[in-house]
Structure formats: C-alpha cells, structure tokens
Amino acid sequence: MSDVGQQGGRQDGRREPTRFGHTELPREQEEALRRAVRLAWVTIGFLVTAVVAVYVTMGSSQAMKAAWAEDLLSFIPPISFLVALHLTRKPPSPRHPYGHHRSIGVGHLVAGTSLVIMGTFLVWDSGSGLLKAEHPPIGVMEVGGHVVWSGWLMIAALAYTAVPPVLLGRAKMPLAEKLHDRVLYADADMNKADWMTAVGGIVGIVGVGVGWWWADAAAALFISGSILRDGVGNVRTAVTALMDARATTVDGKEVHPLVGRVDALLRGLPWVAEAGSRVRDEGHVFHVEGFVVPIGAPPSLEELAQARDALVALDWKVQDAVVVPCAELPDELLPGVGDEREDAPARGHDAG
Template sequence: MEAYNEIKQGEKGAWVSILAYIVLSAVKLTIGRLSGSEALMADGLNNSTDIVASIAVLVGLRISRKPPDRNHRYGHFRAETVAALIASFIMIAVGFQVLYEAVSKFWEPEIQSPDMISAWTAILCAIAMLFVYRYNYRLARKINSHALMAAAQDNRSDALVSIGAFVGIVGSQFGLAWLDPLTAVVVGVIICRTAWHIFKDASHALTDGFDEKELAEIRRTILDCKGVKRVTDIKARVHGNRILVDAVIQVSHHLNVVESHAITERIEERMRTERNISHVHIHIEPYEASSDPLISQSGS
C-alpha cells in the first residue's frame, strides 16, 4: 500500500512539470519569434515536447497504481519505466529537429542578432525551471521513482539549455550573430544527450539489469544478519519504484523450520529498514562447514 501512496505523490511532480512547461514554452516561443532568436525558439520547442514527455510520465504513474491482477502478479509498477522510455524517444526526436533547424540557419546569407528581451526571458525561465528541478528531484529521491527522476533530469537540462540560450543571445549583441544559432546547436546536443541517458537507464531496468555495486551492498546486508552462514546466489531487479530481491542462503543444518524462518524474517526487516526493499524472496539451504570450499582447502 505504501508503494501506491508514493506513486500518487509522484503524480504531483508530473503535474508541476506539465504546468511549468506549458507556461514556459508559450512564453519562449512567442518571445523567440518576435525577437528573432533561434536559440530561444529551440528552447521553447524543447519545452513544448517536454509537455508530451511529462504527460507520458503522468500516465505511466497512473497505470503503476493499478493493483495486481492475474496477468500482472507483481502489479503494474513497470509502467512508469515504460513511460520514461517513451519520454526519451520524444526528446531525441525533438533534439534532431532542433539540430537540423539550427544548422540550416548557418547557410542563410545574413544572420540577424535577436533583441535582448529574449535573453532576459531565457534567464528568468532558467531560474523557474531550476525550482521545478529541485522539487521533482527531492520528491523522486523520497519515493524512489525512476520516471520522476527522469523528469527531474529533464528539468535540469532545460534550465541549463535556457542559461546557454541567454549566453548565446547576449554574445550575439556584440557582433557575434552566429553565436545564437550555435547555441541552438548546443541545445540540440544537450537534448539528445539527456534523452540517451534516460533511454539507457529505462532499457537497463526493463531488461532486468541491476547495478553490481548495489547488489554487493544487498549481499553484505544479508550476510550481516545473525544466522546466515553463506549467500550462495543473489539476484535483484528494478520494478518501477521498487526493488525485487531473490537470494539463496545457507544456515546451520541443525536449525529447525521455525528457527530458519526467523532468520528470513530478520533479513526482510533489515532490508526494509536499511535499504527500503520490501520484496525479498529467500530460499534456505543447509550449511555444513565441510562443504565450504574455503574451509576444506585450509583444512587440507
């Protein structure tokens, strides 16, 4: 139940992003067209597609809250990861479009310097987006949402893009008119780079990839539990905002079923309190010192 409440909180972050992008994209596209700034236009176009990406994240979070059914025994938590994947496709398509339009601008016979109002628009929008980023980043960390963290990364990239647009527009006022379309090229590269990282993380999670260092920490947590002799096998995967762990442990062969079960309960409690992992499947096997290859070698 707690996981579902956390996802519901994540929807607030998605709504904040959607509303912010609607306002900022309208402002940037309008001012960019009136002032003749390619960089601000590219930034506004980026924000307009971010609306669609944020809606995809919101829909994914909504689907994730659906309870388990006979076709989805683990629930629908991975829907938010799929949403992050869709968002990355949208972003990279926009990135290529921005690059194409910016590069085409270099072949025009004369590049006009945009008005300074576009520069002040860019920097004010950057400040606003940094506030959105901080809100979504903290919320994503709190509820462990990969989709919302992807949205937060997008928010941060958008703030940096707006800062870059500001620099390019100001530079164009000093006779460097080519700096504005050049900044638009940088904007396109940043959009594509952010999309690639989101795609890589989402596809890694969807194919049951898991960080080796984090898996080693989980193994260490299990080994530290009283009564655990060895961890012979351990697997983990990301399922939306949850981590699922399957482990095979060895305990003393002198223990009865009740005593062995008590060890699994201690493991589950430590995983829940220390690592915020609520789903742990433990398989128990008997342990004998003579069967341990390290002990056998030292004894021989």
C-alpha cells in the same frame, strides 16, 4: 484530484495508507510522494506559460526555436511521472503477478527516447543552418506605442524560463531519491540544467545583436546537444533497468546499498552457512531472490518464512522476496559475484 489525494474513505474514519501496488509507504515516503505530485502539476502549469512566452517572441531565431522545442519536451517527464504513478498503485493481478511497477521504467524510456529523437533533429537543423551561414533576421516590434528590438523580448522570455525550472529541479531531486523514482529524477535533472538553455539562447540573441550572425545557430546547436545528451543518458539508464540489471541507485551509477544489506541479512541467519541474492529493480520497489546454503539439516518452513519476512521488513522498497535453500550457491544464477559477495556485507552495514 490525483490518486494520492484520495486517502480518506474508510468507514472507521482512519486515513487509508498510500501504496505502490500492495507496498504500503512509510510516512516519510508518503509525504515525499504528495509533494512530488504537487511539484509535477506546478511544473506543467509553469511550462504552459513558458511555451507561450517563447513561441510568441521567437521569430526566426534558431536558438529560440530550440529553446521552445526543449520546453515542449519538458512536458513529457512530469506527465509520464503522473501516469506511471497512477499505474503503479494498481495491485498485482493474474495477468501482472509482479504488479505494474515497470510503468516507471516504461515512462523513463518514453521520455528519454523523445529527447533523443528531438535532440537529433535539432542538432541536424541548427548544424545545417550554421554550415549554410544563414543570417537570422531579428527585427523590431511595436509594444505599447514604442518600437522595441525583438531581441529584447526574446531575452526577457528566455530569462523568465531560466530560474523556476532550477528551483523545481532542486526541490524534486531529494524526493526522487526518497521514492527511488527514475522518471522524477530525470525530470529534476533536466530542470536543474535548464538555466544553461536559457543562458545559451540569450548569448545567441545578444551575439546576433552585435553582428555575429553565427551566434544564433551556435546557441541552437548548444541547446540541441544538451537535449540529445539528456536523452541518451536517460535511454541508457532506462534500458539497463528494464533488462533486469542488478538494482542500482536512482541515478543508475552505483549498486544500490540495499543489495549489500540483503546479503548481509541472509548471511546473518543462524542456520545459514553461505548466501547470495539477485535483486531486481521493478520501478519504485525491488524483488529479491535469496539463495541460502543451510548448516546441516534443511531449514524448516517456519525458518524460511521468518527469513522472507525479515527481508520484506528490511526496507519499504523490498516489495516481495523468495528464499531458496540449496546445496551450494548457484553460480550460474549469480554470475560474477565471487569476490563481490565477500564485500557486500561491509557495504550493506555502511549503508544501513
């Protein structure tokens, strides 16, 4: 049983809350997490059957080999998600004072790197086959006493692998956004595009059947290119997050709206003249460093504590925050924010 399922153990009979480190999840995110775990296990179970079906029928087809390789690689994201989830539940320790949330980024990078390596190999393999004008033989098999063209079995296997991943991907995508989980998002994004792999493979097999010897290698090259593209995109997003870039949405395309809300909250404090922040994405959660220029006298410890508590209460993703009073905003610590600081409150209120 997963960690998420082991919630009842309190002597007073109440259910233990689900946590990322010491961050307690709201009910909506808790339910999303439970469903995401179930979908990860369903995905793994489906992939076992898909890998077997494609392997048994692939013969010497390059397109089938590429589809089989993609199915094998598809194990990595859901397994990475489950392993990273287990690690993120560990509380901070003296050795890991920020907790273990970076395991999400590490899992994302591992999945992306695997895709790049395998995609590069398959592009070379299928491309060389196309250049060498290799003619893949697709023979016949005896099934139930009847002689059947092997291509039909290949097409049936590919058709079987086409629909379930798309449905799983569509189910995972909103959960990834609610949990701010990039491994789950990468898994969902790959699943949604898997139908193209199946259709490309089917077109290649049919092409060979009608005498187009190049169709199989061309389909394999298409599938390989899709794998490589997914890998490059995931590696780029994972590396950017691990290098402490400003927090972005789960797809890595836009600044996270919570950044604007943080700045707006700090500027709205009655004793603050000017404020700015650095928001670091730790995985599921964010770490906020707020810099404030007070009006007149320095703030009291109570005012600083209230400001910090307000930041933590702003959103469940704000796992921890520090508020630093200063005479002026440290531009060297907040590079390039100039005009953006003026726009952030508006974006924050819109997002809220």
